[in-house]
Amino acid sequence: MSLKRFGVSVPEDLLERFDRLVARRRYVGRSEAIRDAMRLYLSQDDWESDRDVNLAxxxxxxxxxxxxMAKLIKMQHDAEAHVMSTVHVHLTSSHCLEILTIRGNRESIQRLADQIGGLSGIEYVRLFTFSLPDSDEDHHHHHDYHL
Ligand code: NI
Structure with a gap:
Protein backbone atom coordinates (compact mmCIF):
# COMPACT_ATOMS: atom_id res chain seq x y z
CA MET A 1 0.00 0.00 0.00
CA SER A 2 1.55 3.29 -1.06
CA LEU A 3 1.06 6.30 1.14
CA LYS A 4 0.43 9.83 -0.11
CA ARG A 5 1.03 12.98 1.86
CA PHE A 6 -1.24 15.99 1.73
CA GLY A 7 -1.47 19.25 3.58
CA VAL A 8 -4.58 20.35 5.43
CA SER A 9 -5.42 23.69 7.00
CA VAL A 10 -7.64 23.52 10.06
CA PRO A 11 -8.62 25.95 12.81
CA GLU A 12 -6.24 25.80 15.76
CA ASP A 13 -8.86 24.84 18.33
CA LEU A 14 -10.10 21.97 16.14
CA LEU A 15 -6.56 20.64 15.85
CA GLU A 16 -6.02 20.94 19.61
CA ARG A 17 -9.19 18.96 20.30
CA PHE A 18 -8.18 16.37 17.72
CA ASP A 19 -4.70 16.02 19.22
CA ARG A 20 -6.23 15.44 22.64
CA LEU A 21 -8.28 12.60 21.13
CA VAL A 22 -5.15 11.20 19.45
CA ALA A 23 -3.40 11.14 22.84
CA ARG A 24 -6.40 9.75 24.71
CA ARG A 25 -6.88 6.92 22.24
CA ARG A 26 -3.14 6.20 22.21
CA TYR A 27 -2.67 6.51 18.48
CA VAL A 28 0.91 6.31 17.30
CA GLY A 29 0.40 9.66 15.64
CA ARG A 30 -2.05 12.08 14.11
CA SER A 31 -1.84 10.41 10.68
CA GLU A 32 -3.23 7.09 11.89
CA ALA A 33 -6.11 8.89 13.61
CA ILE A 34 -6.88 10.87 10.46
CA ARG A 35 -6.86 7.67 8.40
CA ASP A 36 -9.34 6.14 10.84
CA ALA A 37 -11.52 9.25 10.71
CA MET A 38 -11.51 9.14 6.89
CA ARG A 39 -12.49 5.46 6.87
CA LEU A 40 -15.31 6.13 9.29
CA TYR A 41 -16.54 9.05 7.19
CA LEU A 42 -16.39 6.95 4.01
CA SER A 43 -18.22 4.11 5.73
CA GLN A 44 -20.96 6.52 6.81
CA ASP A 45 -21.22 7.80 3.28
CA ASP A 46 -21.56 4.24 1.96
CA TRP A 47 -24.26 3.65 4.55
CA GLU A 48 -26.14 6.75 3.51
CA SER A 49 -25.90 5.83 -0.16
CA ASP A 50 -27.65 2.54 0.72
CA ARG A 51 -25.53 -0.15 -0.82
CA ASP A 52 -26.78 -3.70 -0.43
CA VAL A 53 -24.62 -5.13 2.29
CA ASN A 54 -24.78 -3.24 5.52
CA LEU A 55 -24.19 -4.20 9.10
CA ALA A 56 -25.46 -2.67 12.28
CA MET A 69 -39.74 -9.77 25.46
CA ALA A 70 -42.25 -11.75 23.40
CA LYS A 71 -42.74 -8.75 21.08
CA LEU A 72 -38.98 -8.27 20.75
CA ILE A 73 -38.46 -11.89 19.74
CA LYS A 74 -41.34 -11.85 17.25
CA MET A 75 -40.04 -8.65 15.63
CA GLN A 76 -36.62 -10.16 15.18
CA HIS A 77 -38.05 -13.32 13.59
CA ASP A 78 -40.34 -11.40 11.26
CA ALA A 79 -37.85 -8.73 10.17
CA GLU A 80 -36.61 -8.52 6.60
CA ALA A 81 -33.16 -7.71 7.97
CA HIS A 82 -31.26 -10.67 9.35
CA VAL A 83 -30.54 -10.64 13.07
CA MET A 84 -27.23 -12.52 13.18
CA SER A 85 -26.73 -12.55 16.91
CA THR A 86 -28.06 -11.15 20.13
CA VAL A 87 -26.18 -10.66 23.35
CA HIS A 88 -28.32 -10.35 26.44
CA VAL A 89 -26.91 -8.88 29.63
CA HIS A 90 -28.96 -8.91 32.85
CA LEU A 91 -27.91 -5.43 33.95
CA THR A 92 -29.81 -5.08 37.19
CA SER A 93 -32.70 -6.90 38.86
CA SER A 94 -35.09 -4.94 36.63
CA HIS A 95 -33.17 -4.03 33.48
CA CYS A 96 -31.56 -5.81 30.53
CA LEU A 97 -29.13 -4.70 27.86
CA GLU A 98 -29.27 -6.33 24.45
CA ILE A 99 -26.91 -5.94 21.53
CA LEU A 100 -28.30 -7.14 18.22
CA THR A 101 -25.99 -7.63 15.26
CA ILE A 102 -28.02 -7.06 12.11
CA ARG A 103 -27.31 -7.53 8.42
CA GLY A 104 -29.42 -6.20 5.61
CA ASN A 105 -30.00 -3.16 3.49
CA ARG A 106 -30.17 0.26 5.08
CA GLU A 107 -33.97 0.47 4.95
CA SER A 108 -34.63 -2.93 6.48
CA ILE A 109 -32.16 -2.32 9.30
CA GLN A 110 -33.57 1.13 10.02
CA ARG A 111 -37.12 -0.23 9.97
CA LEU A 112 -36.30 -2.92 12.53
CA ALA A 113 -34.48 -0.40 14.73
CA ASP A 114 -37.47 1.96 14.55
CA GLN A 115 -39.93 -0.83 15.37
CA ILE A 116 -37.92 -1.98 18.37
CA GLY A 117 -37.30 1.58 19.53
CA GLY A 118 -41.02 2.25 19.37
CA LEU A 119 -41.95 -0.59 21.74
CA SER A 120 -43.22 0.54 25.07
CA GLY A 121 -40.74 -0.35 27.81
CA ILE A 122 -37.62 0.25 25.70
CA GLU A 123 -35.67 2.91 27.59
CA TYR A 124 -32.57 3.33 25.47
CA VAL A 125 -31.89 2.68 21.79
CA ARG A 126 -28.76 3.32 19.82
CA LEU A 127 -27.97 2.07 16.35
CA PHE A 128 -24.39 1.80 15.14
CA THR A 129 -24.07 1.25 11.42
CA PHE A 130 -21.26 -0.04 9.25
CA SER A 131 -20.81 -0.71 5.55
CA LEU A 132 -18.77 -3.57 4.20
CA PRO A 133 -16.50 -2.66 1.30
CA ASP A 134 -17.34 -4.26 -2.06
CA SER A 135 -14.00 -5.99 -2.47
CA ASP A 136 -11.01 -6.98 -0.42
CA GLU A 137 -9.30 -3.82 -1.57
CA ASP A 138 -10.06 -1.98 1.65
CA HIS A 139 -9.04 -4.76 3.98
CA HIS A 140 -5.45 -3.63 4.36
CA HIS A 141 -5.91 -1.42 7.35
CA HIS A 142 -4.60 -2.71 10.63
CA HIS A 143 -5.54 -2.00 14.18
CA ASP A 144 -2.15 -2.80 15.66
CA TYR A 145 -2.06 0.54 17.44
CA HIS A 146 -4.79 -0.65 19.79
CA LEU A 147 -2.63 -3.48 21.10
NI1 NI B 1 -32.15 -9.90 31.35
Whole structure:
Protein backbone atom coordinates (compact mmCIF):
# COMPACT_ATOMS: atom_id res chain seq x y z
CA MET A 1 0.00 0.00 0.00
CA SER A 2 1.55 3.29 -1.06
CA LEU A 3 1.06 6.30 1.14
CA LYS A 4 0.43 9.83 -0.11
CA ARG A 5 1.03 12.98 1.86
CA PHE A 6 -1.24 15.99 1.73
CA GLY A 7 -1.47 19.25 3.58
CA VAL A 8 -4.58 20.35 5.43
CA SER A 9 -5.42 23.69 7.00
CA VAL A 10 -7.64 23.52 10.06
CA PRO A 11 -8.62 25.95 12.81
CA GLU A 12 -6.24 25.80 15.76
CA ASP A 13 -8.86 24.84 18.33
CA LEU A 14 -10.10 21.97 16.14
CA LEU A 15 -6.56 20.64 15.85
CA GLU A 16 -6.02 20.94 19.61
CA ARG A 17 -9.19 18.96 20.30
CA PHE A 18 -8.18 16.37 17.72
CA ASP A 19 -4.70 16.02 19.22
CA ARG A 20 -6.23 15.44 22.64
CA LEU A 21 -8.28 12.60 21.13
CA VAL A 22 -5.15 11.20 19.45
CA ALA A 23 -3.40 11.14 22.84
CA ARG A 24 -6.40 9.75 24.71
CA ARG A 25 -6.88 6.92 22.24
CA ARG A 26 -3.14 6.20 22.21
CA TYR A 27 -2.67 6.51 18.48
CA VAL A 28 0.91 6.31 17.30
CA GLY A 29 0.40 9.66 15.64
CA ARG A 30 -2.05 12.08 14.11
CA SER A 31 -1.84 10.41 10.68
CA GLU A 32 -3.23 7.09 11.89
CA ALA A 33 -6.11 8.89 13.61
CA ILE A 34 -6.88 10.87 10.46
CA ARG A 35 -6.86 7.67 8.40
CA ASP A 36 -9.34 6.14 10.84
CA ALA A 37 -11.52 9.25 10.71
CA MET A 38 -11.51 9.14 6.89
CA ARG A 39 -12.49 5.46 6.87
CA LEU A 40 -15.31 6.13 9.29
CA TYR A 41 -16.54 9.05 7.19
CA LEU A 42 -16.39 6.95 4.01
CA SER A 43 -18.22 4.11 5.73
CA GLN A 44 -20.96 6.52 6.81
CA ASP A 45 -21.22 7.80 3.28
CA ASP A 46 -21.56 4.24 1.96
CA TRP A 47 -24.26 3.65 4.55
CA GLU A 48 -26.14 6.75 3.51
CA SER A 49 -25.90 5.83 -0.16
CA ASP A 50 -27.65 2.54 0.72
CA ARG A 51 -25.53 -0.15 -0.82
CA ASP A 52 -26.78 -3.70 -0.43
CA VAL A 53 -24.62 -5.13 2.29
CA ASN A 54 -24.78 -3.24 5.52
CA LEU A 55 -24.19 -4.20 9.10
CA ALA A 56 -25.46 -2.67 12.28
CA UNK A 57 -25.30 -3.14 16.01
CA UNK A 58 -28.46 -2.13 17.81
CA UNK A 59 -28.06 -1.51 21.53
CA UNK A 60 -31.18 -1.45 23.65
CA UNK A 61 -31.89 -1.22 27.35
CA UNK A 62 -35.28 -2.19 28.69
CA UNK A 63 -37.17 -3.16 31.78
CA UNK A 64 -37.83 -6.88 31.32
CA UNK A 65 -41.44 -7.92 31.13
CA UNK A 66 -42.80 -11.07 29.40
CA UNK A 67 -45.00 -9.08 26.99
CA UNK A 68 -42.15 -6.86 25.84
CA MET A 69 -39.74 -9.77 25.46
CA ALA A 70 -42.25 -11.75 23.40
CA LYS A 71 -42.74 -8.75 21.08
CA LEU A 72 -38.98 -8.27 20.75
CA ILE A 73 -38.46 -11.89 19.74
CA LYS A 74 -41.34 -11.85 17.25
CA MET A 75 -40.04 -8.65 15.63
CA GLN A 76 -36.62 -10.16 15.18
CA HIS A 77 -38.05 -13.32 13.59
CA ASP A 78 -40.34 -11.40 11.26
CA ALA A 79 -37.85 -8.73 10.17
CA GLU A 80 -36.61 -8.52 6.60
CA ALA A 81 -33.16 -7.71 7.97
CA HIS A 82 -31.26 -10.67 9.35
CA VAL A 83 -30.54 -10.64 13.07
CA MET A 84 -27.23 -12.52 13.18
CA SER A 85 -26.73 -12.55 16.91
CA THR A 86 -28.06 -11.15 20.13
CA VAL A 87 -26.18 -10.66 23.35
CA HIS A 88 -28.32 -10.35 26.44
CA VAL A 89 -26.91 -8.88 29.63
CA HIS A 90 -28.96 -8.91 32.85
CA LEU A 91 -27.91 -5.43 33.95
CA THR A 92 -29.81 -5.08 37.19
CA SER A 93 -32.70 -6.90 38.86
CA SER A 94 -35.09 -4.94 36.63
CA HIS A 95 -33.17 -4.03 33.48
CA CYS A 96 -31.56 -5.81 30.53
CA LEU A 97 -29.13 -4.70 27.86
CA GLU A 98 -29.27 -6.33 24.45
CA ILE A 99 -26.91 -5.94 21.53
CA LEU A 100 -28.30 -7.14 18.22
CA THR A 101 -25.99 -7.63 15.26
CA ILE A 102 -28.02 -7.06 12.11
CA ARG A 103 -27.31 -7.53 8.42
CA GLY A 104 -29.42 -6.20 5.61
CA ASN A 105 -30.00 -3.16 3.49
CA ARG A 106 -30.17 0.26 5.08
CA GLU A 107 -33.97 0.47 4.95
CA SER A 108 -34.63 -2.93 6.48
CA ILE A 109 -32.16 -2.32 9.30
CA GLN A 110 -33.57 1.13 10.02
CA ARG A 111 -37.12 -0.23 9.97
CA LEU A 112 -36.30 -2.92 12.53
CA ALA A 113 -34.48 -0.40 14.73
CA ASP A 114 -37.47 1.96 14.55
CA GLN A 115 -39.93 -0.83 15.37
CA ILE A 116 -37.92 -1.98 18.37
CA GLY A 117 -37.30 1.58 19.53
CA GLY A 118 -41.02 2.25 19.37
CA LEU A 119 -41.95 -0.59 21.74
CA SER A 120 -43.22 0.54 25.07
CA GLY A 121 -40.74 -0.35 27.81
CA ILE A 122 -37.62 0.25 25.70
CA GLU A 123 -35.67 2.91 27.59
CA TYR A 124 -32.57 3.33 25.47
CA VAL A 125 -31.89 2.68 21.79
CA ARG A 126 -28.76 3.32 19.82
CA LEU A 127 -27.97 2.07 16.35
CA PHE A 128 -24.39 1.80 15.14
CA THR A 129 -24.07 1.25 11.42
CA PHE A 130 -21.26 -0.04 9.25
CA SER A 131 -20.81 -0.71 5.55
CA LEU A 132 -18.77 -3.57 4.20
CA PRO A 133 -16.50 -2.66 1.30
CA ASP A 134 -17.34 -4.26 -2.06
CA SER A 135 -14.00 -5.99 -2.47
CA ASP A 136 -11.01 -6.98 -0.42
CA GLU A 137 -9.30 -3.82 -1.57
CA ASP A 138 -10.06 -1.98 1.65
CA HIS A 139 -9.04 -4.76 3.98
CA HIS A 140 -5.45 -3.63 4.36
CA HIS A 141 -5.91 -1.42 7.35
CA HIS A 142 -4.60 -2.71 10.63
CA HIS A 143 -5.54 -2.00 14.18
CA ASP A 144 -2.15 -2.80 15.66
CA TYR A 145 -2.06 0.54 17.44
CA HIS A 146 -4.79 -0.65 19.79
CA LEU A 147 -2.63 -3.48 21.10
NI1 NI B 1 -32.15 -9.90 31.35
Missing amino acids: ALNIVYRHRPVL
